[in-house]
Amino acid sequence: MKEVILIKGGYIVDPGNGREGVFDILVEKGKIVKIEKNIKDEGHKLIDAGGKFILPGLVDMHCHLREPGREDEETLLSGSLAGIKGGVTTLCCMPNTEPAIDNQGVVEFIYLENRKIKLIDIYPVGAITKKREGKELAEIGELKKAGVIALSDDGNSVMDSEVMRRAMEYSKMFDLLVISHCEDTNLSRGGLMNEGYRASFLGLKGIPPEAETIMVARDIKLAKLTKAKLHIAHLSCKESVELIRQAKREGIKVTCETCPHYFSLTEESVLDYNTNCKVNPPLRTEEDKEAIKEGLKDGTIDVIATDHAPHADFEKDVEFSQASFGIIGLETALGIALKELVETKTINLSQLVEKMSFLPSKILGLDKGKLSVGENADLIILDLNKSWKVEKEKIVSKSKNSPFLNWTLPGVVEYVILGEKLLLDNGRLNHFE
Amino acid sequence: MDTDKKTDWTRKDLLGLAELSKEEIELVLDTADSFKEISLRPIKKVPTLRGKTIVLFFVEPSTRTRTSFELAAKRLSADTVSISADTSSMIKGESLKDTAKNIEAMKIDVIVMRHSSSGAPHLLAKAVEASVVNAGDGCHEHPTQALLDLFTIKEKKGKISGLKVSIIGDILHSRVARSNIWGLTKLGAEVTVCGPPTLIPPGMEKFPVKVTYDIKEAIKGADVLNILRIQLERQKSNFFPSLREYAINFGIDRDKLKLAKPDVLIMHPGPINRGVEIFPEVADGPYSVILEQVTNGIAVRMAVLYLVSQERE
Numbered sequence: 001m002k003e004v005i006l007i008k009g010g011y012i013v014d015p016g017n018g019r020e021g022v023f024d025i026l027v028e029k030g031k032i033v034k035i036e037k038n039i040k041d042e043g044h045k046l047i048d049a050g051g052k053f054i055l056p057g058l059v060d061m062h063c064h065l066r067e068p069g070r071e072d073e074e075t076l077l078s079g080s081l082a083g084i085k086g087g088v089t090t091l092c093c094m095p096n097t098e099p100a101i102d103n104q105g106v107v108e109f110i111y112l113e114n115r116k117i118k119l120i121d122i123y124p125v126g127a128i129t130k131k132r133e134g135k136e137l138a139e140i141g142e143l144k145k146a147g148v149i150a151l152s153d154d155g156n157s158v159m160d161s162e163v164m165r166r167a168m169e170y171s172k173m174f175d176l177l178v179i180s181h182c183e184d185t186n187l188s189r190g191g192l193m194n195e196g197y198r199a200s201f202l203g204l205k206g207i208p209p210e211a212e213t214i215m216v217a218r219d220i221k222l223a224k225l226t227k228a229k230l231h232i233a234h235l236s237c238k239e240s241v242e243l244i245r246q247a248k249r250e251g252i253k254v255t256c257e258t259c260p261h262y263f264s265l266t267e268e269s270v271l272d273y274n275t276n277c278k279v280n281p282p283l284r285t286e287e288d289k290e291a292i293k294e295g296l297k298d299g300t301i302d303v304i305a306t307d308h309a310p311h312a313d314f315e316k317d318v319e320f321s322q323a324s325f326g327i328i329g330l331e332t333a334l335g336i337a338l339k340e341l342v343e344t345k346t347i348n349l350s351q352l353v354e355k356m357s358f359l360p361s362k363i364l365g366l367d368k369g370k371l372s373v374g375e376n377a378d379l380i381i382l383d384l385n386k387s388w389k390v391e392k393e394k395i396v397s398k399s400k401n402s403p404f405l406n407w408t409l410p411g412v413v414e415y416v417i418l419g420e421k422l423l424l425d426n427g428r429l430n431h432f433e
Numbered sequence: 434m435d436t437d438k439k440t441d442w443t444r445k446d447l448l449g450l451a452e453l454s455k456e457e458i459e460l461v462l463d464t465a466d467s468f469k470e471i472s473l474r475p476i477k478k479v480p481t482l483r484g485k486t487i488v489l490f491f492v493e494p495s496t497r498t499r500t501s502f503e504l505a506a507k508r509l510s511a512d513t514v515s516i517s518a519d520t521s522s523m524i525k526g527e528s529l530k531d532t533a534k535n536i537e538a539m540k541i542d543v544i545v546m547r548h549s550s551s552g553a554p555h556l557l558a559k560a561v562e563a564s565v566v567n568a569g570d571g572c573h574e575h576p577t578q579a580l581l582d583l584f585t586i587k588e589k590k591g592k593i594s595g596l597k598v599s600i601i602g603d604i605l606h607s608r609v610a611r612s613n614i615w616g617l618t619k620l621g622a623e624v625t626v627c628g629p630p631t632l633i634p635p636g637m638e639k640f641p642v643k644v645t646y647d648i649k650e651a652i653k654g655a656d657v658l659n660i661l662r663i664q665l666e667r668q669k670s671n672f673f674p675s676l677r678e679y680a681i682n683f684g685i686d687r688d689k690l691k692l693a694k695p696d697v698l699i700m701h702p703g704p705i706n707r708g709v710e711i712f713p714e715v716a717d718g719p720y721s722v723i724l725e726q727v728t729n730g731i732a733v734r735m736a737v738l739y740l741v742s743q744e745r746e
């Protein structure tokens with residue numbers, strides 16, 4: 001990459017600095033050195049961003065890369081490439097790898113591997129408990145030292161309330177966020193989709209929303225008790241939004257996220273046993289979907305994360321009851337959010353940037369999600385006049401388990417710049433295509 | 434065979450009654466009517482499906498249903514092959530789709546499938562060109578059982594429209610109940626389901642049925658009682674406290690039956706648990722058509738195999 005890049009005439013959306021409007025940006029040696037109107041072109045590499053939007057790089061605080069353990073499904077490299085396609089420059093990978101990220105060694109492995117890959121920033125989330133079994137606390141202090149950005153047993157729920165209480169209390173010492181996968185696994189046991197008419201029609205065991213809300217309520221109570229920083233993962237239903245709204249009103253330290261599939265799909269998509277709609281928590285009803293949108297609108301829901309969960313074809317191309325839970329999302333998250341939230345005027349582009357970049361950075365304590373002079377360049381250029389079709393053959397992720405195949409989505413990410421790296425150049429993955 | 438039917442069969446598969454129209458269901462029943470007579474002949478065989486191969490693919494064992502399909506196929510002169518879960522390679526980890534592709538490579542015409550997972554025949558139907566007949570999938574549907582129930586009711590009562598039919602027992606896990614609900618209501622019957630609340634599926638209010646937990650209410654005025662088998666292991670999962678308590682509350686005995694219409698039909702998909710959901714005096718009593726259901730099962734399955742095997746455009 002040329003040492004100096006001049007981005008001309010893009011419309012900047014940067015809620016973190018409260019800046020919005022048409023500006024030029026000058027990037028030198030990976031740092032933003034100027035954000036001004038009409039910067040003079042002195043033979044730098046020029047990117048014409050006229051009519052396009054410049055946003056801070058997206059931060060996905062919840063995704064699953066399968067390395068180590070299931071490199072056939074996804075790796076740090078393939079996940080990075082999928083992320084770049086989707087405008088993601090920072091992601092947090094959950095600890096349900098094999099072995100789990102419950103010790104320093106695995107954390108170090110991830111940082112080491114990613115230094116070799118040198119694409120986007122990847123931060124591992126450490127396990128709350130050893131082997132994510134929900135029984136004994138992992139060595140949280142050691143995990144912190146190795147560099148985990150947060151704690152979660154995601155994929156599993158910490159069912160034992162006392163273990164969860166201790167984890168929250170103990171993590172305060174390291175100022176680590178606890179991300180809770182809220183699921184009462186006694187209530188959800190054997191469940192395959194949302195409980196209700198659709199499940200009964202298909203003869204599939206249901207998962208009631210209460211399997212989620214009971215644990216959301218519990219964890220809010222524990223956050224109040226311990227005063228720890230709690231973040232609730234993948235909200236799927238109306239009642240959960242209401243519980244968090246109430247908790248925030250009471251001043252309890254809790255943040256939360258939802259995922260694109262919960263504001264774009266409902267249980268009706270499971271019709272005909274489509275395993276690409278099998279996800280945990282399950283797709284809910286129209287009413288829940290609307291409540292999730294409302295929560296995004298009024299700020300109850302802070303973050304949109306992907307919960308990108310890649311699975312090999314042979315794990316999805318089976319009987320519904322046998323199929324793995326989870327769907328991919330890195331490449332489609334922005335497009336789905338633009339289509340379902342911005343185009344419908346539920347939220348505006350600035351609020352979208354907050355939820356997909358600025359707030360996840362803030363919640364994780366990362367100095368990202370902003371476009372500031374003197375700071376590292378971490379930005380994407382988005383053309384909202386273009387749309388694209390989600391095609392299986394073109395998915396960059398190693399796994400193709402998307403419920404959005406054949407959807408047409410608005411907005412094409414054309415450039416991704418992270419520090420000195422021009423990762424996506426006019427829609428092309430640099431050096432990888 | 435009557436050739437000027439109002440409806441033509443256009444489906445490759447028979448996966449459930451939810452997707453069938455009233456006319457399609459009537460077509461099966463009418464076709465079964467003409468096949469029933471064959472079973473009464475001294476030589477119970479016609480050449481209708483000569484040269485066709487039908488695979489009986491029972492991933493979940495069921496001797497009754499498999500035998501019924503096998504006899505139906507043989508009476509139509511089709512060749513049959515049985516594959517059960519333990520003889521197939523599925524236990525060695527081969528996926529359903531791979532197994533299906535292998536069966537299909539043997540050039541067969543119809544696969545009759547029983548599977549413990551809801552939707553398994555739907556997956557199979559998409560994967561193979563052969564016709565797939567659902568012989569029961571998980572808690573979803575058991576269309577041929579419902580069709581033989583409809584056939585038996587029509588044979589005994591002369592009609593289905595306007596009848597009051599109560600389905601009693603474990604509705605939650607019953608594919609027989611699901612298929613019966615769709616079949617009966619499409620043909621104009623009034624359906625009530627009855628069982629303990631733990632065994633009524635969530636969202637039942639959106640099914641076209643009445644729900645009651647009161648057995649007396651379910652029996653009173655009913656033209657047909659379809660009594661479902663209680664799986665003995667259900668009590669271990671706390672769906673009800675004991676078989677004894679279930680039998681007291683929901684078991685159909687002579688006393689409870691007094692509330693029914695004098696010409697009530699007693700039906701049961703079998704095999705029965707005597708003294709649990711049904712007592713011997715009722716199962717073997719004058720209103721019981723349980724054995725006739727078994728006989729009619731063959732005619733109905735002949736009709737289904739015949740219809741799905743027809744050359745399609």
Ligand SMILES: [Zn+2]
Pocket residue numbers: 154155156181233234280
């Ligand atoms: Zn989770």
Ligand SMILES: [Zn+2]
Pocket residue numbers: 062063064094154155307
């Ligand atoms: Zn997750």
